[in-house]
Each structure stands twice: as C-alpha cells, then as structure tokens.
Amino acid sequence: MLFIKGNIVTPTRVINKGGVLIEKDKIVKVGRIKKYPPLTKIFDIPGSTVVPGFIDIHMHGLGKYTTKGKKNIIGISNLEPSYGTTGFLPTLACATHKEYLQFLQDVKDVIKDQPEKGAKILGAHLEGPYINPIMKGGMDEKYLRLPDKKEYQELIRAGGRDLKIMTLSPELPGSIGLIKSLRKNNTVASLGHSMAKEDDVRKAIRAGLTHICHLFNAFPPQKPRELGVREPSLADICLAMDGLTAEVNPDGIHVHPLMIRLAIKAMGLENIVAITDSMMGTGLPEGTYRMSDGRKFRTKKGDVARLVENERIIVGSILTMNFAFKNLVKKCGLSFSQASLLTSLNPARIIGLDRLTGSIEVGKKADIAVLDSNFECLMTFVEGKLVYQKT
Ligand SMILES: [Zn+2]
Missing domain, CATH: 3.20.20.140 (Metal-dependent hydrolases)
Structure with missing residues (x-):
C-alpha cells in the first residue's frame, strides 16, 4: 500500500493535511487518514498539493x-x-x-x-x-x-x-x-x-x-x-x-x-x-x-x-x-x-x-500528481506506480 500525504484536491473541496491511500492501482481511501497497514509506504512532503493527474x-x-x-x-x-x-x-x-x-x-x-x-x-x-x-x-x-x-x-x-x-x-x-x-x-x-x-x-x-x-x-x-x-x-x-x-x-x-x-x-x-x-x-x-x-x-x-x-x-x-x-x-x-x-x-x-480516472476519489485509478507551492511537479503516480520523482 501507498499513502500520499498533503493537501488533497478533490472535485468539491481541498482536504488540508489529508491523505490518499492506494492499494495496487486504485485509490481506496481519501481524507484525514489515521490508520493504515504496517508496511505502507508513506510519501509526505509538507505543504504539497496532491492533484488528480x-x-x-x-x-x-x-x-x-x-x-x-x-x-x-x-x-x-x-x-x-x-x-x-x-x-x-x-x-x-x-x-x-x-x-x-x-x-x-x-x-x-x-x-x-x-x-x-x-x-x-x-x-x-x-x-x-x-x-x-x-x-x-x-x-x-x-x-x-x-x-x-x-x-x-x-x-x-x-x-x-x-x-x-x-x-x-x-x-x-x-x-x-x-x-x-x-x-x-x-x-x-x-x-x-x-x-x-x-x-x-x-x-x-x-x-x-x-x-x-x-x-x-x-x-x-x-x-x-x-x-x-x-x-x-x-x-x-x-x-x-x-x-x-x-x-x-x-x-x-x-x-x-x-x-x-x-x-x-x-x-x-x-x-x-x-x-x-x-x-x-x-x-x-x-x-x-x-x-x-x-x-x-x-x-x-x-x-x-x-x-x-x-x-x-x-x-x-x-x-x-x-x-x-x-x-x-x-x-x-x-x-x-x-x-x-x-x-x-x-x-x-x-x-x-x-x-x-480524472479525480481523487475512492475506486478510481491512482493517477496522481504532487505539486509544490510554485506548481512544480514533485512526484507523479500512474495507476499507483511512482513514475516520476523530482531529484
Ligand atoms: Zn492543435
């Protein structure tokens, strides 16, 4: 499982200091997530904005x-x-x-x-x-x-x-x-x-x-x-x-x-x-x-x-x-x-x-981008796979 933390942009609102939980290629949870399985890989860049790809x-x-x-x-x-x-x-x-x-x-x-x-x-x-x-x-x-x-x-x-x-x-x-x-x-x-x-x-x-x-x-x-x-x-x-x-x-x-x-x-x-x-x-x-x-x-x-x-x-x-x-x-x-x-x-x-695809909602493919405060891309996930990370 993957856990992306940040300000989560959903179709109706932004969940500040929220998270997205990903299992295989899909989004399984969106919101203020407290519990997740022990071996979950966490991506946490403070202040980042998490948008649908x-x-x-x-x-x-x-x-x-x-x-x-x-x-x-x-x-x-x-x-x-x-x-x-x-x-x-x-x-x-x-x-x-x-x-x-x-x-x-x-x-x-x-x-x-x-x-x-x-x-x-x-x-x-x-x-x-x-x-x-x-x-x-x-x-x-x-x-x-x-x-x-x-x-x-x-x-x-x-x-x-x-x-x-x-x-x-x-x-x-x-x-x-x-x-x-x-x-x-x-x-x-x-x-x-x-x-x-x-x-x-x-x-x-x-x-x-x-x-x-x-x-x-x-x-x-x-x-x-x-x-x-x-x-x-x-x-x-x-x-x-x-x-x-x-x-x-x-x-x-x-x-x-x-x-x-x-x-x-x-x-x-x-x-x-x-x-x-x-x-x-x-x-x-x-x-x-x-x-x-x-x-x-x-x-x-x-x-x-x-x-x-x-x-x-x-x-x-x-x-x-x-x-x-x-x-x-x-x-x-x-x-x-x-x-x-x-x-x-x-x-x-x-x-x-x-x-x-097209939004951060439960059940959708985990096509997600993480942006910094200048809107530069920090990380991108395609179907739950990390395909880009800014070095
Ligand atoms: Zn054209």
Missing part, C-alpha cells in the same frame, strides 16, 4: 519530440509525468492521408504496449484534414481538404476506438456525413478552424458534434452589422449553444483569462477543458524547432510558438499542464478544485474515461 487531450509535442512516429510518442509519454500529466492524446495536424493513417497505427501500437514509466496514451486526436483554409491559423493550407467519404471512413477504421477526437470545420460540404460517421464510431466531433454560421453550428450539433477545439483561437473576428448592433461571432454562437464542451488554452497569451471565465460562466464549469496545444521545444530552452511537417518555429519564454517565416502566426504553445493548472488558479481566479476539473476530470469525461 492531468489529462491533455490536445498536444503536438513536448521536449525534443513531435507526435509523429512511435519513438516520439513514447518519448513524450516518458516526459509528461515530470509535468504532472498522467494521460494524453497525441494530436496530429498538417499531414497527408498516408501520414494520418500511419499516426493512427502508431498510436494503436503504443497503446497496446504502454511505456513502463510514462503517462498513459489514451488515444488519438486528429486536427484536420477537413479544415476551412480561410481559418487555417498556423496550419499549412496544402494539407487541408473537403471531407471525402472513402478517405474519412478509412481514417475511422484505422483509428477504431482509439480515435478519440477529430477536429473539423462543419461548414464544409460533406462534413455532416463525417460528423455522423464519427459519432457512430464513438469519436468526439470537434468544431475548429471554422467559419461556420449559426445554421451550420445547429446542423452540426444535430448530427452529433459536441466539442469545440481551442475556443477563441483561430475563430473569425466579430463583424458589426451596423453601428451599435452586436452580431454574434462564431465564438458567441458556441457559448450560447447547449450540449457543447470546449477546449481553452490557459497559457495567458492564447486566451485572455477573462475570456476563460466567460466561457465557464456561459457553458458551465463541467464543460470547459484546459489543453496545452504544446509543440516540440516545450520544456526546452528558447530556440528554433521544427513542426512535424518540417516548417520552423521559434519559442520564447513567457510567449508562444511562432512561425519563423511570419512571427505574427502562432502555431501552438509551450505550455505544460502544471502551468495550465497554475494559470487557472492565479490568472483566472479558480479554486484548486475548480481548476482540477478543467485539467483532469472534464477531459477524462470528454473521452469517456471519467469513471476510471
């Missing part, structure tokens, strides 16, 4: 790795626990059909043979290729195309139940059929990089679309109809609809903290999920790195990843989940419990894993 459902790279290729995905998995992340969806954008197929096969393979000391690979997120080029953001237009039934059915077959999320622009002709096919496969259909109008969004939701990719980023600006009249922008439409969940990037630059508060108020705390959208180079010194499609970008501390050939174009972030959690608390004013919903329980629910 973070789950990142949208990330493109970490350290020296992109999400392309088995070795890279395993490399990311081994690094993630040092940021408190215990599960993630490798995400691929800007790829040929063949490369997407290969990516899905790679993800499947590493899921079957999960790294011993890594974060769990929970499935795949495809960002594209059925994306509106007008809203391409940091994507390369040459990879973007209209939904093609034969092609997407091949992707869905290749991904199977490991294809957890696909981001698409629902206004493109053929996307309603795509959304329906994704739903049939239990894949989350996600709106992103889109110019959809209200009617497109309604139709997409009726077809089964439930999720919004990085809300407020790569969204069209608001256009006034006439002086003094406010028309809803696509972001406003998303905020106003029922039955949607949305990703937000809390790096402090992608989205203003007040906009995150607004999203929470409009859509509900349980429907917002924090993502990193991180790139290769995250966690490394500032420098120039390459995207999985070969284009170069530059990273700067306290900033984002920007394309070298045009610095105005943001291609992703250099955020890690422990600092996403920190920013939700420090910049957005959320409580520890509220922030942990966005970083752990909500992402688990979106990909259908919330009965297994």
Whole structure:
C-alpha cells in the first residue's frame, strides 16, 4: 500500500493535511487518514498539493519530440509525468492521408504496449484534414481538404476506438456525413478552424458534434452589422449553444483569462477543458524547432510558438499542464478544485474515461500528481506506480 500525504484536491473541496491511500492501482481511501497497514509506504512532503493527474487531450509535442512516429510518442509519454500529466492524446495536424493513417497505427501500437514509466496514451486526436483554409491559423493550407467519404471512413477504421477526437470545420460540404460517421464510431466531433454560421453550428450539433477545439483561437473576428448592433461571432454562437464542451488554452497569451471565465460562466464549469496545444521545444530552452511537417518555429519564454517565416502566426504553445493548472488558479481566479476539473476530470469525461480516472476519489485509478507551492511537479503516480520523482 501507498499513502500520499498533503493537501488533497478533490472535485468539491481541498482536504488540508489529508491523505490518499492506494492499494495496487486504485485509490481506496481519501481524507484525514489515521490508520493504515504496517508496511505502507508513506510519501509526505509538507505543504504539497496532491492533484488528480492531468489529462491533455490536445498536444503536438513536448521536449525534443513531435507526435509523429512511435519513438516520439513514447518519448513524450516518458516526459509528461515530470509535468504532472498522467494521460494524453497525441494530436496530429498538417499531414497527408498516408501520414494520418500511419499516426493512427502508431498510436494503436503504443497503446497496446504502454511505456513502463510514462503517462498513459489514451488515444488519438486528429486536427484536420477537413479544415476551412480561410481559418487555417498556423496550419499549412496544402494539407487541408473537403471531407471525402472513402478517405474519412478509412481514417475511422484505422483509428477504431482509439480515435478519440477529430477536429473539423462543419461548414464544409460533406462534413455532416463525417460528423455522423464519427459519432457512430464513438469519436468526439470537434468544431475548429471554422467559419461556420449559426445554421451550420445547429446542423452540426444535430448530427452529433459536441466539442469545440481551442475556443477563441483561430475563430473569425466579430463583424458589426451596423453601428451599435452586436452580431454574434462564431465564438458567441458556441457559448450560447447547449450540449457543447470546449477546449481553452490557459497559457495567458492564447486566451485572455477573462475570456476563460466567460466561457465557464456561459457553458458551465463541467464543460470547459484546459489543453496545452504544446509543440516540440516545450520544456526546452528558447530556440528554433521544427513542426512535424518540417516548417520552423521559434519559442520564447513567457510567449508562444511562432512561425519563423511570419512571427505574427502562432502555431501552438509551450505550455505544460502544471502551468495550465497554475494559470487557472492565479490568472483566472479558480479554486484548486475548480481548476482540477478543467485539467483532469472534464477531459477524462470528454473521452469517456471519467469513471476510471480524472479525480481523487475512492475506486478510481491512482493517477496522481504532487505539486509544490510554485506548481512544480514533485512526484507523479500512474495507476499507483511512482513514475516520476523530482531529484
Ligand atoms: Zn492543435
């Protein structure tokens, strides 16, 4: 048995000077624990915060790795626990059909043979290729195309139940059929990089679309109809609809903290999920790195990843989940419990894993991170196994 002591962050409150008792891979007791078996191994760092392991459902790279290729995905998995992340969806954008197929096969393979000391690979997120080029953001237009039934059915077959999320622009002709096919496969259909109008969004939701990719980023600006009249922008439409969940990037630059508060108020705390959208180079010194499609970008501390050939174009972030959690608390004013919903329980629910993981509750897998007062990760446990300890 393991006994982790500290300030325990549960979905509803923080238990100060509490503890979590772990037997094998599961949480068996949470609270002020006085009694435990004699041979229990105790982890006690005074003043530490014990949070459910973070789950990142949208990330493109970490350290020296992109999400392309088995070795890279395993490399990311081994690094993630040092940021408190215990599960993630490798995400691929800007790829040929063949490369997407290969990516899905790679993800499947590493899921079957999960790294011993890594974060769990929970499935795949495809960002594209059925994306509106007008809203391409940091994507390369040459990879973007209209939904093609034969092609997407091949992707869905290749991904199977490991294809957890696909981001698409629902206004493109053929996307309603795509959304329906994704739903049939239990894949989350996600709106992103889109110019959809209200009617497109309604139709997409009726077809089964439930999720919004990085809300407020790569969204069209608001256009006034006439002086003094406010028309809803696509972001406003998303905020106003029922039955949607949305990703937000809390790096402090992608989205203003007040906009995150607004999203929470409009859509509900349980429907917002924090993502990193991180790139290769995250966690490394500032420098120039390459995207999985070969284009170069530059990273700067306290900033984002920007394309070298045009610095105005943001291609992703250099955020890690422990600092996403920190920013939700420090910049957005959320409580520890509220922030942990966005970083752990909500992402688990979106990909259908919330009965297994995502919170510190009896019966769940012991996916747990221990943070210091600066939100640096001290220890990480994946299914009750200590996989990271700060030296
Ligand atoms: Zn992305």
